Amino acid sequence: MPQSELPPFYSTYSPNIPEILWKNKLTLAITTYQAGKVIFISASSEEGLIQLPRDFKKAMGMAYHNGKMAIATQEEVVVLKNTPSLAKGYPKMPNTYTGLFMPRALYFTGEVDMHDMAWGQEGLWGVNTRFSCLSLINDEYSFEPKWKPKFVSDLVPEDRCHLNGMAMKDGKPEYVTALGTSDSAFGWRENKTKGGVLMHVPTGEIITSNLAMPHSPRVEGNKLFVLLSATGELISVDQQTGKYDVMTKIPGFVRGMSRYGNLLFIGLSKMRKSSPTFKNLPIAQESIFPGVIVVDANTGNIVGHIRYENSLEEIYDIKIISNMARPGILGVNTDDFRSGLSMPNQGFWAIPNEEGDEKSKEE
Template sequence: MTTTEKPPFYSTYSPNIPEILWKNKLTIAITTYQAGKVIFISANSENGLIQLPRDFRKAMGMAYHGGKMAIATREEVVILKNTPSLAKGYPKMPNTYDGLFMPRATYMTGEVDLHDMAWGQAGLWAVNTRFSCLSMINDDYSFEPKWQPSFISDLVPEDRCHLNGMAMKNGHPEFVTSLGTTNSAFGWRENKAKGGAMIHVPSGEILTTGLAMPHSPRLEGNKLFALLSATGELIEVDQQSGKYEVVTKIPGFVRGMSRYGNLLFIGLSKMRKSSPTFKDLPIAQESIFPGIVVVDANTGKIVGHIKYETSLEEIYDVKIISGMLRPGIMGVNTDDHRNGLSLPTQGFWAVPEEPKKIESE
């Protein structure tokens, strides 16, 4: 590598990002389906960041709760559990991690294009974009349909409205976003830049329409936030009237959002100008860099950023892992995780047996 070449997933960041993560004991987790990775971004001091990318094919939505993480991939949902008893003794990097997310189960969903996910009182909820419904993920079926918008007439794999985002309240889905209110195969594409909607799940009522590619609705206290990807706006929506105010404008395609305190960590993607889905969006000309922006929800000011310069162009989801300064994560495409044996009270790293020589007669 010459001095002018930059390594994979090279990033720069504003000086306050490491300080925020270090002082609050936080790690940022992001998914990028374009690169097929889940990446943990942690502080290694008050002045520096370190990242840990792992392979997950077409990584999309994530759910995180109580030390457990779910990752939607192209054909599966992978469940990982933080296993502190294995973290310290991880053979390749002992005494490095204060947590370690180990794969513990895989659900074979098939290619149903799962987007936002969250754990609720009934189990693991997922936005099933291909079938235009909310579904539960379990070991009985590819998915179990639980709710669909009133304008969707049939449960068919046609991505009729591009249902994508989900906001939870008291363990149940409360609001969802879609890129259209259409009832034909890929009908949302005809008016993708301004045909989006926010829908109240319990009543089935459409709260507001005419949104510019809404994603990532989040209920934070009594406030309902969402991202308008086509215009690069963070908005706050009135839950009664459906009217919204722009909290701030961000120069890029925004998608994926997680909160810590008054800070909102928002994913930023660089648009592919060759893509028929994105190239004619208003934000395409302003899309400067992919990465993370941090917004103060009280003031609307952008207070920090992480900018990727190589390998990564698109981010789908963002999650904040609190209480762990530098957790590790095991992918499923190598054998490393198979040697981690966890029990309720302790963990062991198995030593692979030496290959046995076969004697010939």
């Protein structure tokens, strides 16, 4: 079928992907700022996938914990909560979803280019790329700066080092990645392909340098994984020495990573040749398709993939939603979510009565 005739976000995939999601009751959530979407990918059976895309303007980093999800958008952070009491009776798709993520809070951060996010002991953390710092996201300020690299002298909106990735440990930020160590506006761009660093947050020390556009650091057990986007490499870093081993090389710009068991789900982007940031990267010539690559965390072997044929070119983040075979999600750009009324143990959908006013139907 010609690409022009394919439905939006058409994908192909290795046969084991539906089986993995189906048997383990998993759903993948991915963000694509290029398409302005959050997409839920679930198994419809052991042999097929089903997708649910929702509009979120310039969707970037996500945080997920205990049924609650935060999504960084162009000017806000949206917080959603899984609401089982509303899932079954969702008026547009009744008896369809095993969970339903409903918007419950909106933080007006402003356009700070928020990247990785995670919940920790102090609340919701975000990598504030424009101000080169780690911030807490709350209802007191646009953001509350909590940490910055030693080489950054001022908190100003100049994206001095392109701070981007954050790995949590014991409820606190442990490691961050940046594309450079510049202290001038957008200075990281001068050596973007090999000026990247991995930093230890508690001490502020740089533990690994000369990295090829590092992203998505993740502490998993006693292992620290990092993606080198410019070379398409997944590396495992020794947390004591900073030395690393290349586990595998993927033919594309890798960014966004989440783990389930021994499987790493990694986002793969096809670089825009017109982009001044990406067009000269060696990996841009090898970038064969956008999608998701699944890697065995023990061996580094690639064991599966999802390939997008249209609509989507770049992925920023990936999160695994466990114990939900097919959750739904509502965005804030339509009024659907406003009719969903939830309480701790029950929920109601507001529906019009005969006089045109709304009444509530208990679920």
